[in-house]
Amino acid sequence: MARHGEVSDHAAFETLAVGWALDALSDGDDTRFRNHLSHCPHCQSIVDESHATLAEMAYAAPDAEPPAGGRQRLLAALAVGDHSGDHSGEAAESEDTGTVHSLSERRARRRVTWQPLVAAAAAVAIIAGLVGWNITVQNGRRAAQAQATRAVFAAKLLANPDVPHVALTDSKGTAVATVVQTSVGYDIVAASMPTNDTANSVYVLWALSDGRAPRALGTFDVVHSGLDVRVVRSTTTGADFQRYAISYETGRRAPSRPHLVTASGTVGT
Amino acid sequence: MPEASAGDSVRGDDVLMSRVGDRDGDAFGQLYDRYSRPCFALARRILTDSGLAEDVVQEVFLAVWRRPERFDPTRGSFASWLLAATHHKAVDAVRREETRRRRRSSTAVDDERLLATPTNSPPVEDQVWATLRGERVRAALERLPRAQRDALALAYFGGYTQREVAEMTETPLGTVKTRMFAGLRRLRDLLEVAASPTDETGAIG
Numbered sequence: 001m002a003r004h005g006e007v008s009d010h011a012a013f014e015t016l017a018v019g020w021a022l023d024a025l026s027d028g029d030d031t032r033f034r035n036h037l038s039h040c041p042h043c044q045s046i047v048d049e050s051h052a053t054l055a056e057m058a059y060a061a062p063d064a065e066p067p068a069g070g071r072q073r074l075l076a077a078l079a080v081g082d083h084s085g086d087h088s089g090e091a092a093e094s095e096d097t098g099t100v101h102s103l104s105e106r107r108a109r110r111r112v113t114w115q116p117l118v119a120a121a122a123a124v125a126i127i128a129g130l131v132g133w134n135i136t137v138q139n140g141r142r143a144a145q146a147q148a149t150r151a152v153f154a155a156k157l158l159a160n161p162d163v164p165h166v167a168l169t170d171s172k173g174t175a176v177a178t179v180v181q182t183s184v185g186y187d188i189v190a191a192s193m194p195t196n197d198t199a200n201s202v203y204v205l206w207a208l209s210d211g212r213a214p215r216a217l218g219t220f221d222v223v224h225s226g227l228d229v230r231v232v233r234s235t236t237t238g239a240d241f242q243r244y245a246i247s248y249e250t251g252r253r254a255p256s257r258p259h260l261v262t263a264s265g266t267v268g269t
Numbered sequence: 270m271p272e273a274s275a276g277d278s279v280r281g282d283d284v285l286m287s288r289v290g291d292r293d294g295d296a297f298g299q300l301y302d303r304y305s306r307p308c309f310a311l312a313r314r315i316l317t318d319s320g321l322a323e324d325v326v327q328e329v330f331l332a333v334w335r336r337p338e339r340f341d342p343t344r345g346s347f348a349s350w351l352l353a354a355t356h357h358k359a360v361d362a363v364r365r366e367e368t369r370r371r372r373r374s375s376t377a378v379d380d381e382r383l384l385a386t387p388t389n390s391p392p393v394e395d396q397v398w399a400t401l402r403g404e405r406v407r408a409a410l411e412r413l414p415r416a417q418r419d420a421l422a423l424a425y426f427g428g429y430t431q432r433e434v435a436e437m438t439e440t441p442l443g444t445v446k447t448r449m450f451a452g453l454r455r456l457r458d459l460l461e462v463a464a465s466p467t468d469e470t471g472a473i474g
């Protein structure tokens with residue numbers, strides 16, 4: 001196991017093990033420890049354990065969004081790299097493209113697309129929007145936790161085809177929000193909805209049914225323009241509404257009918 | 270509780286990695302969704318440059334795809350292995366480049382890229398969990414003695430060697446080594462204490 005003369009200063013190696021895990025050993029130490037590590041399972045376990053703790057530490061790094069298209073570039077690199085120098089060129093390439101597609105298709109159906117918002121179902125854009133969401137720490141840990149829990153909840157709902165949720169799009173067909181029915185009303189998972197002036201305006205969630213007047217289910221504010229999860233408390237959940245809409249209203253109360261409809265969507269689409 | 274998704278993730282990662290070993294692209298895509306963001310955040314923190322950080326993340330994931338057998342589940346979680354690989358490559362890059370000033374001057378371009386619409390979508394549970402996790406770690410780091418925290422941060426996030434840290438902080442090299450050793454041990458203990466029991470059901474409260 002240990003080479004001659006190493007047992008006595010093994011504590012020094014244990015200290016170096018942490019420096020090694022940090023990729024922080026200077027040249028001499030680096031070589032010395034590398035040699036030692038190759039035959040010391042004890043130090044290997046210290047390195048492994050250090051990596052586990054450092055992986056936690058990694059999450060203290062400021063959150064940052066990977067640049068757009070990274071995933072596609074990676075897949076392109078895979079497609080090229082896996083068959084570079086392969087003379088069966090076309091077959092291999094189409095096989096690989098097939099892999100890429102099977103990758104995307106299964107996920108795209110549910111919530112993810114590899115294309116930048118091409119043919120995106122509303123939920124796709126909204127989940128993408130969630131990526132940019134940061135918990136507002138200034139509201140305190142409890143509030144953050146509550147909102148986090150709600151977002152997780154909403155996400156699980158969005159991912160669950162059995163739970164009623166409706167994607168709302170604007171007049172151009174851009175995904176704007178998803179309405180999720182909950183036991184206390186509705187969760188609005190708003191993606192890229194403009195914030196409203198909470199003193200003088202409000203968003204209203206409407207239920208639309210054929211042959212009936214629009215029915216205001218409740219009001220809500222959008223306070224984060226990137227992504228926001230809002231709760232609309234309402235006693236009228238579970239009814240057989242066919243369509244939902246969101247309107248922007250001046251004043252703080254729901255009017256009898258919507259004035260500026262910003263998004264709408266049909267159940268079951 | 271959000272903790273549930275972390276527990277689920279750990280179990281799921283090993284399964285996904287064994288599928289990657291069977292050349293399952295979908296499993297690979299799921300791992301990318303789950304971890305590209307923390308990997309990118311770490312690499313960006315070290316490199317202070319989005320472009321370089323993205324290159325690092327790409328290299329790391331390419332290596333995952335090409336050499337999945339390098340991951341040994343008996344030695345730790347996939348996440349800790351992946352983040353260690355990311356750290357290693359990022360530190361390599363930062364030392365290779367030796368262009369801290371140049372990188373800083375390119376932040377204007379970076380910000381534009383950062384504002385680009387995201388196209389990948391990690392599972393939101395993981396995303397929320399990551400944010401809470403970050404808070405927890407930052408709280409733990411704040412409880413370390415200042416000297417230990419600085420030594421760890423300079424090495425881990427700054428990519429500086431122990432010798433460089435010693436010079437920067439005007440501290441004997443031996444002291445820097447023990448500070449890192451003691452600091453990491455303390456951090457581990459703090460995080461273990463702070464850890465909540467994992468909810469096996471994954472139910473939300």
Ligand SMILES: [Zn+2]
Nearest residue numbers: 013040042043
């Ligand atoms: Zn040893």
